[in-house]
Amino acid sequence: MSQTKESFHDIIHGDKPVLVDFYADWCGPCKQQAPILKQLTDRVGEKVRVVKVNVDKSQKAAMQYQIRSIPTMILFKGGKIVWRQSGVQPLHTLEGLVKQYGG
Template sequence: MANFKEIIKSEQPVLVDFFAEWCGPCKKMKPVLENVARTMEGKARILKVDVDKNPKAAAQYKIQGVPTLILFQAGQIKWRQSGYVDAKQLSSVLEKFVN
């Protein structure tokens, strides 16, 4: 598998979910992300990054709380939000960046 930096350089939008296993809202995000991943299949990619297992990535993107969602496209941050986001809102954000 390509490394994180290569993946986020993609022209295809890449939504990264910075999460932690112990986080309640993160657990609520899981089915939302699975649903959005299905509807966006082939148009956008969703990655999950466990902040406890990847502290360097969490520090690099200044993750203060989890879940934090960051949308990358061509290596640039296009959108960022911390906390729970419902499927409708998440899909509408992604739709703005898919070709």
């Protein structure tokens, strides 16, 4: 069975908001962010799509979005950046963003 892989461009230009977590496996704060993102998806379901981008494996994307520190979160809506923040983000902040941009 063949599987088509969506491009990053297609993902961020989709119908729903997309929260992108730029991270690295060796990053301590990134490891703290992971369970918060899991809680977010458990709470908001299909209102937002969460995508993780490993900056070591996707250096082109990291350069394109000028990722200088990790974790960095970027929220896209209709392909446009509507929010961006570096550092570990608390669940209530992320939930607020989903409410604001996710309908």
